Amino acid sequence: xxxxxxxxxxxxxxxxxxxxxxxxxxxxxxxxxxxxxxxxxxxxxxxxxxxxxxxxxxxxxxxxxxxxxxxxxxxxxxxxxxxxxxxxxxxxxxxxxxxxxxxxxxxxxxxxxxxxxxxxxxxxxxxxxxxxxxxxxxxxxxxxxxxxxxxxxxxxxxxxxxxxxxxxxxxxxxxxxxxxxxxxxxxxxxxxxxxxxxxxxxxxxxxxxxxxxxxxxxxxxxxxxxxxxxx
Amino acid sequence: xxxxxxxxxxxxxxxxxxxxxxxxxxxxxxxxxxxxxxxxxxxxxxxxxxxxxxxxxxxxxxxxxxxxxxxxxxxxxxxxxxxxxxxxxxxxxxxxxxxxxxxxxxxxxxxxxxxxxxxxxxxxxxxxxxxxxxxxxxxxxxxxxxxxxxxxxxxxxxxxxxxxxxxxxxxxxxxxxxxx
Numbered sequence: 001x002x003x004x005x006x007x008x009x010x011x012x013x014x015x016x017x018x019x020x021x022x023x024x025x026x027x028x029x030x031x032x033x034x035x036x037x038x039x040x041x042x043x044x045x046x047x048x049x050x051x052x053x054x055x056x057x058x059x060x061x062x063x064x065x066x067x068x069x070x071x072x073x074x075x076x077x078x079x080x081x082x083x084x085x086x087x088x089x090x091x092x093x094x095x096x097x098x099x100x101x102x103x104x105x106x107x108x109x110x111x112x113x114x115x116x117x118x119x120x121x122x123x124x125x126x127x128x129x130x131x132x133x134x135x136x137x138x139x140x141x142x143x144x145x146x147x148x149x150x151x152x153x154x155x156x157x158x159x160x161x162x163x164x165x166x167x168x169x170x171x172x173x174x175x176x177x178x179x180x181x182x183x184x185x186x187x188x189x190x191x192x193x194x195x196x197x198x199x200x201x202x203x204x205x206x207x208x209x210x211x212x213x214x215x216x217x218x219x220x221x222x223x224x225x226x227x228x229x230x231x
Numbered sequence: 232x233x234x235x236x237x238x239x240x241x242x243x244x245x246x247x248x249x250x251x252x253x254x255x256x257x258x259x260x261x262x263x264x265x266x267x268x269x270x271x272x273x274x275x276x277x278x279x280x281x282x283x284x285x286x287x288x289x290x291x292x293x294x295x296x297x298x299x300x301x302x303x304x305x306x307x308x309x310x311x312x313x314x315x316x317x318x319x320x321x322x323x324x325x326x327x328x329x330x331x332x333x334x335x336x337x338x339x340x341x342x343x344x345x346x347x348x349x350x351x352x353x354x355x356x357x358x359x360x361x362x363x364x365x366x367x368x369x370x371x372x373x374x375x376x377x378x379x380x381x382x383x384x385x386x387x388x389x390x391x392x393x394x395x396x397x398x399x400x401x402x403x404x405x406x407x408x409x410x411x
Contacts, residue, residue: 001369002332009335014376021375045275134338135378137291139351197378204345207352210410214240215322218411220298226292228262230396231259 003099006030011131012090013123015097017198020044020116024101029057032095039089040104046119048078048210049085056229064106079113086114089122110111115155117199123160124195132190133196136175142205143193144171149201156199171205237299242403243318245305245347246328247339247398251360251390252304253288255328258396260290260302303345315343319351324403328388329377331359337376344377353405356387358399 003018007030015028023044030037038058039221040048050071052058068074073081143168146152153166161184168178179189196202244252257264292300303318319325327343330336340357347355357377359370368376373384384402389395 001372002366003368003372004366005334009338014334018375020370022371031390070287115318133342135341137342138345142344142349181257192331203380206380206382207348210352210354212267212323212353212407212410214323214353216240216323216407216411218408221269221408221411223298224294224300225408227300228400230403231261231292231393231397 001135003101003180005097007093007095007097011123011127013120013127013194013198016116016120017097017200019099020120024053024099025106026099026103028057028097028099029058030089030095030097031055035088035092035095037089037092040067041099041113042106042110045114045116046086047106047110047113048084049089051085051088052086059100059103062103064104064110067104075109078110082113086119087113088090090119115157115162117152117156118222120199121156121158121195124198127191129187132187132194135194136190139174139176141175142171142173143169143175143196143202144205145169146200152199152201156195156201161188162192162195165189166196166201169196169202176222177220189227201220232384234398236264238297240294240298240300241303241318241322241326242300242326242387242400243303243305243322244297244326244328245315246319246326246360247330247343248279248335250328250330250340251388252328254390255326255360255388255396255399256288256290256302256304258308258390258393259292259400260369260382261293264288265292275364276366281328283315286319302323316350319347322351322353322408324353325351326358326403327355328358328360328390329373330389331361331373332364334376341377341391344379354403354410355383356403356406357385358390359385360388360390362387363389 019041025042028039028041036049036055038052039046165178168181179186187197244255246252247305253264288304290302305314305318325347327340329340332376359373361367370385370387377386384401386402388399
């Protein structure tokens with residue numbers, strides 16, 4: 001199924017969050033008014049960025065070795081090329097994106113070169129107020145650390161202030177509590193929490209008990225279920 | 232003899248603008264959905280549809296002589312979010328709809344989820360509407376985009392199809408049963 005959209009309403013962090021979570025293999029195509037870029041993903045990590053003149057050129061090669069051959073680069077140069085082209089990709093703010101899962105066959109020795117979590121945290125530090133309000137929309141939200149947060153946080157290369165905020169996330173403090181306790185600028189806090197959520201370091205606190213605003217009995221609920229089934 | 236007053240059970244159908252809330256209710260309600268619509272005013276909204284829900288709309292399903300299930304649809308636009316508070320009180324469950332073909336609607340759905348989870352944490356499910364259309368996102372990817380964990384059911388939906396709407400409601404009711 002599709003993973004397509006517009007970069008103005010669905011930014012790179014949001015896209016990377018989806019590709020990383022599911023450890024997807026495939027090609028992310030980014031079309032801005034001035035550039036056409038193909039970003040190659042292996043197991044949810046970015047391994048190569050290529051600029052093309054026409055989109056269909058991307059789909060002429062189904063083997064990653066063939067891509068490298070055409071581009072005239074060796075596997076040893078991949079890191080250098082990725083680092084030099086990453087700013088070009090991340091500077092694209094307007095345009096369309098579309099992810100084609102699978103499609104490309106990677107050799108087994110192609111590994112992650114830059115942790116995507118590090119890129120996502122870097123991007124989160126530059127988010128606008130409008131963007132952070134999309135995820136951190138409520139000061140009453142409570143977050144908790146994810147099960148594997150230490151592993152992700154290590155890959156994300158957190159700053160000192162980010163580490164401090166992370167230490168305060170305990171499943172009881174609201175966003176408002178953290179604001180009051182640290183006196184941190186609200187936008188900065190929202191950016192940090194956005195990055196944490198997108199990378200999977202934290203998650204919304206799971207509700208142990210949900211509130212049902214009516215004295216429902218199991219018999220009445222069964223009646224409702226039967227009624228709906230019979231419609 | 233005066234008619235005996237029926238107890239009202241409330242399920243809220245929330246979601247971004249044009250996610251299909253009114254259609255969802257229309258498809259399953261035993262009465263013609265009571266709508267409070269107005270002509271859309273903002274240019275962007277006009278491109279999507281001519282009329283929109285401004286207060287709420289509701290449908291009804293009679294359960295027995297004493298109970299009736301109401302499905303309340305909340306207005307999609309953020310400027311009507313005061314209605315979320317009114318409708319959230321006393322609900323037994325929540326269905327949040329998204330337009331699977333338009334990822335920009337995921338952000339508003341997340342805001343709605345954040346709001347209700349912080350104030351009225353009732354059982355809820357997400358219905359990924361327009362799954363029959365080209366360019367529809369996979370519910371699994373929509374789950375990640377909405378920052379939801381595996382506990383929350385994120386379901387494919389075609390709001391025009393009665394069986395699809397029934398499935399979403401039944402999954403919600405099963406979830407409610409787990410919390411009784």
